[in-house]
Amino acid sequence: MENNYKSGFIAIIGRPNVGKSTFLNRVIGQKIAIMSDKPQTTRNKIQGVLTLDDAQMVFIDTPGIHKPKHRLGDFMMKIAENTLNEVDAILFMINAKEGYGKGDQFILDRLSKVNSPVFLIINKIDLIQPEKLLELIEQYKDKGNFEEIIPISALQGNNVTHLLEVLKGHLPEGPQYYPKDQITDHPERFIITELIREKVLQLTKEEVPHSIAVVMENLEKRDSDTIFIQATIITERKTQKGILIGKQGSMLKNIGKNARKDIESLLGSKVYLELWVKVKKDWRNKQSQLHEFGFRNDEY
Numbered sequence: 001m002e003n004n005y006k007s008g009f010i011a012i013i014g015r016p017n018v019g020k021s022t023f024l025n026r027v028i029g030q031k032i033a034i035m036s037d038k039p040q041t042t043r044n045k046i047q048g049v050l051t052l053d054d055a056q057m058v059f060i061d062t063p064g065i066h067k068p069k070h071r072l073g074d075f076m077m078k079i080a081e082n083t084l085n086e087v088d089a090i091l092f093m094i095n096a097k098e099g100y101g102k103g104d105q106f107i108l109d110r111l112s113k114v115n116s117p118v119f120l121i122i123n124k125i126d127l128i129q130p131e132k133l134l135e136l137i138e139q140y141k142d143k144g145n146f147e148e149i150i151p152i153s154a155l156q157g158n159n160v161t162h163l164l165e166v167l168k169g170h171l172p173e174g175p176q177y178y179p180k181d182q183i184t185d186h187p188e189r190f191i192i193t194e195l196i197r198e199k200v201l202q203l204t205k206e207e208v209p210h211s212i213a214v215v216m217e218n219l220e221k222r223d224s225d226t227i228f229i230q231a232t233i234i235t236e237r238k239t240q241k242g243i244l245i246g247k248q249g250s251m252l253k254n255i256g257k258n259a260r261k262d263i264e265s266l267l268g269s270k271v272y273l274e275l276w277v278k279v280k281k282d283w284r285n286k287q288s289q290l291h292e293f294g295f296r297n298d299e300y
Contacts, residue, residue: 008171021061023093029183031265119166203251212235230274
């Protein structure tokens with residue numbers, strides 16, 4: 001390995017729904033973070049690893065920073081804020097179409113206390129006129145001590161290569177933390193449950209809010225080319241259970257069909273997916289159930 005090999009950890013932070021997961025998936029070249037047009041999609045830190053010939057960048061997609069409304073919200077905020085003190089660079093991402101909002105100031109106040117270089121990333125530039133972009137740059141440039149302001153479109157890939165080059169220039173010399181073919185530090189079981197949760201969010205829209213979790217019950221290889229997966233979708237209310245199952249099981253069947261395609265693509269194998277729905281009242285405020293469903297934080 002070259003003597004001047006660079007490596008480091010980069011946090012992607014921003015209000016909910018600014019395109020953090022879309023950016024991470026674009027950079028890694030494979031879906032590891034779930035995407036939805038609902039805010040608060042990401043709940044755990046998702047680490048994506050990009051290995052180049054002369055550098056390795058470990059991206060951390062944090063939950064969108066917001067004022068928490070329940071214990072799960074507290075958990076998500078602690079993860080996001082702790083991350084800021086552990087990284088070599090921070091990408092503060094905003095949605096070009098929405099512009100400046102109160103939620104941005106909430107984040108900027110927190111960023112003023114960190115030592116890591118902060119890059120302002122204006123995402124979704126494909127949705128606005130060039131003059132609007134100039135206005136945004138003018139509006140934001142004095143709001144924080146930004147190393148650089150970089151406009152991109154994570155969805156279309158505009159300017160993403162340039163951003164990676166800039167980041168590489170700011171990383172310290174260091175080791176290759178992960179093998180070059182590894183793209184995430186999360187186990188496959190976690191990514192599979194996230195892909196199922198993504199389909200729930202996409203298909204139920206406003207009918208089922210973020211009061212769902214997906215728990216893996218069983219994952220086994222039954223024969224040489226089929227993986228058998230059983231998972232349970234947890235929700236807080238009986239009415240939501242009815243929506244998730246749908247008329248004669250139609251919604252659950254649809255969720256399973258769509259999730260199976262992504263899971264097969266992830267595992268490179270044929271998948272048999274069986275889903276159930278269970279009601280666990282007010283689970284987002286119960287510490288024991290948060291732990292049971294995988295939301296763990298040593299400081300929580």
